[in-house]
Amino acid sequence: IAKEVAKLLEMKAQLGGDEGKHKFVLKTPKGTRDYSPKQMAIRERVFNAIVACFKRHGAEVIDTPVFELKETLTEKYGEDSKLIYDLKDQGGELLSLRYDLTVPFARYLAMNKITNIKRYHIAKVYRRDNPAMTRGRYREFYQCDFDIAGQFDPMIPDAECLKVVHEILSDLQLGDFLVKVNDRRILDGMFAVCGVPDSKFRTICSSVDKLDKMPWEEVRSEMVGEKGLSPEAADRIGEYVRLHGGLDLIERLLQDPKLSQNKLAKEGLGDMKLLFEYLTLFGITGKISFDLSLARGLDYYTGVIFEAVLLQQENDHAEESVGVGSVAGGGRYDGLVGMFDPKGRKVPCVGVSIGIERIFSILEQKVEASEEKIRTTETQVLVASAQKKLLEERLKLVAELWDAGIKAEVLYKKNPKLLNQLQYCEDTGIPLVAIVGEQELKDGVVKLRVVATREEVNVGRESLVEEIRMRTSRP
Amino acid sequence: IAKEVAKLLEMKAQLGGDEGKHKFVLKTPKGTRDYSPKQMAIRERVFNAIVACFKRHGAEVIDTPVFELKETLTEKYGEDSKLIYDLKDQGGELLSLRYDLTVPFARYLAMNKITNIKRYHIAKVYRRDNPAMTRGRYREFYQCDFDIAGQFDPMIPDAECLKVVHEILSDLQLGDFLVKVNDRRILDGMFAVCGVPDSKFRTICSSVDKLDKMPWEEVRSEMVGEKGLSPEAADRIGEYVRLHGGLDLIERLLQDPKLSQNKLAKEGLGDMKLLFEYLTLFGITGKISFDLSLARGLDYYTGVIFEAVLLQQENDHAEESVGVGSVAGGGRYDGLVGMFDPKGRKVPCVGVSIGIERIFSILEQKVEASEEKIRTTETQVLVASAQKKLLEERLKLVAELWDAGIKAEVLYKKNPKLLNQLQYCEDTGIPLVAIVGEQELKDGVVKLRVVATREEVNVGRESLVEEIRMRTSRP
Numbered sequence: 001i002a003k004e005v006a007k008l009l010e011m012k013a014q015l016g017g018d019e020g021k022h023k024f025v026l027k028t029p030k031g032t033r034d035y036s037p038k039q040m041a042i043r044e045r046v047f048n049a050i051v052a053c054f055k056r057h058g059a060e061v062i063d064t065p066v067f068e069l070k071e072t073l074t075e076k077y078g079e080d081s082k083l084i085y086d087l088k089d090q091g092g093e094l095l096s097l098r099y100d101l102t103v104p105f106a107r108y109l110a111m112n113k114i115t116n117i118k119r120y121h122i123a124k125v126y127r128r129d130n131p132a133m134t135r136g137r138y139r140e141f142y143q144c145d146f147d148i149a150g151q152f153d154p155m156i157p158d159a160e161c162l163k164v165v166h167e168i169l170s171d172l173q174l175g176d177f178l179v180k181v182n183d184r185r186i187l188d189g190m191f192a193v194c195g196v197p198d199s200k201f202r203t204i205c206s207s208v209d210k211l212d213k214m215p216w217e218e219v220r221s222e223m224v225g226e227k228g229l230s231p232e233a234a235d236r237i238g239e240y241v242r243l244h245g246g247l248d249l250i251e252r253l254l255q256d257p258k259l260s261q262n263k264l265a266k267e268g269l270g271d272m273k274l275l276f277e278y279l280t281l282f283g284i285t286g287k288i289s290f291d292l293s294l295a296r297g298l299d300y301y302t303g304v305i306f307e308a309v310l311l312q313q314e315n316d317h318a319e320e321s322v323g324v325g326s327v328a329g330g331g332r333y334d335g336l337v338g339m340f341d342p343k344g345r346k347v348p349c350v351g352v353s354i355g356i357e358r359i360f361s362i363l364e365q366k367v368e369a370s371e372e373k374i375r376t377t378e379t380q381v382l383v384a385s386a387q388k389k390l391l392e393e394r395l396k397l398v399a400e401l402w403d404a405g406i407k408a409e410v411l412y413k414k415n416p417k418l419l420n421q422l423q424y425c426e427d428t429g430i431p432l433v434a435i436v437g438e439q440e441l442k443d444g445v446v447k448l449r450v451v452a453t454r455e456e457v458n459v460g461r462e463s464l465v466e467e468i469r470m471r472t473s474r475p
Numbered sequence: 476i477a478k479e480v481a482k483l484l485e486m487k488a489q490l491g492g493d494e495g496k497h498k499f500v501l502k503t504p505k506g507t508r509d510y511s512p513k514q515m516a517i518r519e520r521v522f523n524a525i526v527a528c529f530k531r532h533g534a535e536v537i538d539t540p541v542f543e544l545k546e547t548l549t550e551k552y553g554e555d556s557k558l559i560y561d562l563k564d565q566g567g568e569l570l571s572l573r574y575d576l577t578v579p580f581a582r583y584l585a586m587n588k589i590t591n592i593k594r595y596h597i598a599k600v601y602r603r604d605n606p607a608m609t610r611g612r613y614r615e616f617y618q619c620d621f622d623i624a625g626q627f628d629p630m631i632p633d634a635e636c637l638k639v640v641h642e643i644l645s646d647l648q649l650g651d652f653l654v655k656v657n658d659r660r661i662l663d664g665m666f667a668v669c670g671v672p673d674s675k676f677r678t679i680c681s682s683v684d685k686l687d688k689m690p691w692e693e694v695r696s697e698m699v700g701e702k703g704l705s706p707e708a709a710d711r712i713g714e715y716v717r718l719h720g721g722l723d724l725i726e727r728l729l730q731d732p733k734l735s736q737n738k739l740a741k742e743g744l745g746d747m748k749l750l751f752e753y754l755t756l757f758g759i760t761g762k763i764s765f766d767l768s769l770a771r772g773l774d775y776y777t778g779v780i781f782e783a784v785l786l787q788q789e790n791d792h793a794e795e796s797v798g799v800g801s802v803a804g805g806g807r808y809d810g811l812v813g814m815f816d817p818k819g820r821k822v823p824c825v826g827v828s829i830g831i832e833r834i835f836s837i838l839e840q841k842v843e844a845s846e847e848k849i850r851t852t853e854t855q856v857l858v859a860s861a862q863k864k865l866l867e868e869r870l871k872l873v874a875e876l877w878d879a880g881i882k883a884e885v886l887y888k889k890n891p892k893l894l895n896q897l898q899y900c901e902d903t904g905i906p907l908v909a910i911v912g913e914q915e916l917k918d919g920v921v922k923l924r925v926v927a928t929r930e931e932v933n934v935g936r937e938s939l940v941e942e943i944r945m946r947t948s949r950p
Contacts, residue, residue, distance in 0.1 A: 024544070024546040024547065025544070026582065026585060026586045026815055026817070027544065027586065028539070028540050028543070028544075028586075029540060029542055029543065029544055029568055029570050030567060030568055032540035032542070033540070034537065034538065034539045034540070034583050034586075034587075035537055035538040035539075036537060036587075037535035037536060037537055037592075037594065040535070040536045040537060040538060043538075044536075055852070055853050055882055056877055056880065056881070056882045056883070057877070057882075057883075057884070058852050058853075058854040058882065058883070058884035059852065060512035060515070060851040060852055061512060061515045061519075061851075062509065062510055062511060062512055062515060063509065063510040063515060063518075064503070064509050064510075065503050065504060065507035065508070065509070065615050066541060066599060066601075066615065067504055067507070067615075068503070068504065069499070069500070069502070069503075069504055071499045072499070085562060085563075085565070086562070086563040086565065087560060087561070087562055087563060087572075088560075088561040088562060088563045088564070089563070090560070090561065090603060092505060093504055093505055095504050097562075107501065108509050110501060111501045111502065111503075111509075112509075112511075117512075119512065124541060126541075128565060140540050140541060140542075148887070150887070152887035152888065153866075153887060153888050153889045156866075156870075156885075156887040156888075157887050159870075160887075163874065163877070167877065167878075278870060281867055281870045281871050281874065282870065282874045283874060340501055342501070376535045376536075377530070377533050377534065377535055378530050378533075379533040391628075391631075392756055395631075395634075395753060395756040395757065396756050399638065399756065399757045399758060402531055402532070402638070402642065403642075405531070406531070407530055407531045407532075407533065408531070408532075408533070409532070409533035410631075412623075412625070412627035412628060412631040412632050412635075413627065413628050413631075414628045
């Protein structure tokens with residue numbers, strides 16, 4: 001009987017748990033996270049650096065809705081389309097969350113018949129991917145995109161995109177980096193001369209794309225085993241994809257007996273040469289590598305493609321740098337806008353997307369390690385009192401300061417202790433305290449205390465605002 | 476036969492149209508919109524004013540995901556829950572797009588066991604409502620929320636929220652405004668003394684909430700007809716909800732023979748009196764009205780509630796001001812965090828949400844009307860050339876300027892005409908042109924042209940950056 005009672009009690013407890021109002025799990029959805037004030041402070045620093053660069057290059061800014069008509073996104077992402085979040089059909093249109101900012105940008109251009117724009121767009125995108133949050137891979141994440149649309153002389157906008165990546169990664173001081181560059185036309189030409197059938201170009205391209213995560217042997221066996229490529233063709237590809245270098249490699253490939261016979265490859269190599277000439281003028285070839293193994297996953301690229309990776313120095317003995325993953329990527333997509341235009345009119349585009357989450361993870365770890373104290377507010381002064389019954393006077397003074405544009409706070413207590421008020425300043429990094437007391441009120445002054453030095457001065461009420469401004473202006 | 480052929484041709488054309496790859500509609504989802512660069516420029520001004528105010532009041536900033544677990548949102552919004560966007564069940568968790576920023580904030584506090592924070596959050600929220608886009612009502616829209624959570628002495632944070640609304644609406648210069656204030660406890664006490672049964676409090680409250688859009692007669696017939704309230708009770712409510720005023724009205728109601736007998740109403744009125752005393756210290760009672768008809772739709776409010784409306788002056792003969800709609804709203808919600816806490820621990824909260832879309836619509840119309848020219852980029856200088864074959868020199872110079880932090884552009888053409896380059900500056904508002912030519916290169920100078928005055932000076936290459944900075948710094 002005791003056993004039966006225990007069983008029943010357990011069942012009751014379970015039922016009670018299910019019926020109670022707090023049964024739900026207290027969490028954010030899988031692959032997402034909140035940003036705390038401290039994390040937001042770091043995030044704002046990164047965004048400021050990126051936006052400053054985009055503005056330096058004369059970009060405008062646009063915004064688009066977080067969801068698009070489902071059909072706007074179909075047939076744009078190849079194998080990755082399965083990762084798109086759909087909204088429930090609640091009557092009306094079928095909608096999906098945006099997967100990147102590039103397709104909405106192309107839709108925006110076609111819809112508004114814009115043929116010429118340089119714009120940036122910073123917003124969250126959504127992918128039902130396998131999250132790896134410690135490595136900065138989320139299901140909801142920011143993209144910072146910079147794109148140049150329009151018919152221009154070849155490779156000038158392409159070179160500017162690479163300059164933008166170079167400036168941002170240098171500014172953020174994330175350590176050494178490398179930008180790999182290739183061209184879809186060179187890849188397609190290479191596939192053709194290696195004997196890959198036309199119909200297998202895209203799928204073999206996605207195999208090549210895995211070379212940054214898998215050794216060649218595994219990629220080769222995927223090509224031959226899963227995708228039915230002939231071993232000879234795979235081996236010929238294997239010869240090419242190990243090549244990387246600069247202008248010298250481009251010149252060599254332009255002389256390559258097979259590649260130089262292929263129209264697409266020749267075009268791609270010619271443009272690659274021009275690109276490297278412009279990059280030389282920009283003074284950034286030192287961190288750019290023409291790399292035949294770079295393929296990029298997305299379907300819509302048509303020309304230059306690129307990807308920036310951070311290099312990790314092996315502690316002291318810097319034998320070889322190892323890539324810790326992509327922090328930016330992009331390329332040319334000349335056909336995407338035409339897919340949206342009723343008459344198929346094309347608008348050539350090239351752009352870059354900065355992968356902020358990874359960068360953010362790295363900077364967060366850096367701050368953690370350095371024990372740098374990050375302020376999460378900008379408050380200049382706390383209005384305080386040493387005596388009781390001065391709430392009214394504190395409220396009057398703090399309102400005066402707010403109205404004068406001073407960042408000021410007051411504790412929400414009728415009679416707070418002075419010690420608690422000073423402690424609050426220590427905890428939150430507020431540099432000044434404006435203390436009102438009965439004597440000060442009588443004398444028409446406020447006692448201004450510098451938290452760091454404990455220095456105190458009486459300041460006439462009429463000059464308090466000026467005094468606070470002076471003492472908190474950046475040097 | 477000709478007729479039949481025409482029919483068949485028409486049918487064929489239709490079929491072709493349906494099969495073609497461009498059959499889809501080129502639009503954003505219903506109730507949403509893109510922001511053009513010009514709109515973004517206005518939006519940034521508004522956000523900057525709002526964020527400046529939030530920071531002036533010492534608020535931190537947080538961010539949460541755009542979607543939440545579906546169950547996080549259930550039982551929070553009363554009758555409005557039907558407007559929540561759900562995501563499709565693609566395996567895994569059931570998700571919904573956030574409906575406001577308040578419920579995610581409460582979830583964040585409970586999840587992180589935070590009992591004390593002043594934070595702002597600016598982000599998009601989603602409601603499957605009937606859009607009225609010309610009046611600024613969208614299905615995707617921004618909210619700018621400022622909330623104070625924690626156990627404090629009564630009405631001090633509540634008064635600060637109203638001060639924040641007052642500062643923002645004054646800063647933005649939207650014209651005259653009024654902030655209506657009431658208290659859920661006063662409403663509930665009023666319902667009780669008018670003879671509304673407890674079970675009907677919430678539904679009668681939503682009827683009262685419609686008083687800003689409907690005349691009393693219609694609201695009364697909804698109460699009596701649809702909701703089964705006795706006509707006598709409705710009439711008694713009718714007496715109260717026509718009242719509005721300041722401290723004098725509060726004092727009068729504190730003496731009201733029926734209301735003063737009700738515990739809840741008495742508490743609410745006592746706190747309202749304290750609130751108005753603090754608002755007097757802040758010097759803002761002129762635009763605040765204690766208004767018994769204010770109810771607010773959401774379920775979660777427990778104390779003070781408020782709503783700011785813009786007043787429209789009837790052209791010249793300013794007989795009576797008419798509200799053109801709510802631009803901010805908020806209130807106290809002391810129970811919401813407890814709904815998420817496994818042990819039901821409460822964290823008292825009060826906050827305000829600025830409805831940015833309406834404000835944005837108004838400012839956009841103002842700009843349109845004033846013919847003010849809004850720049851959408853911040854470019855300081857265009858690097859140009861008068862002669863051909865100087866692309867390389869332009870690229871070298873523009874890279875020098877970028878590296879020195881100057882906002883600079885160059886046209887993406889090998890040999891652009893000088894006239895086109897100057898026209899580009901006129902169109903986009905770029906104030907300076909740096910012209911390189913063969914003579915200038917020989918002399919080691921750059922010709923700097925001021926677009927507005929057509930003045931031209933030769934500047935030594937080494938002092939160009941300084942010269943541009945000086946000429947484009949704000950006075």
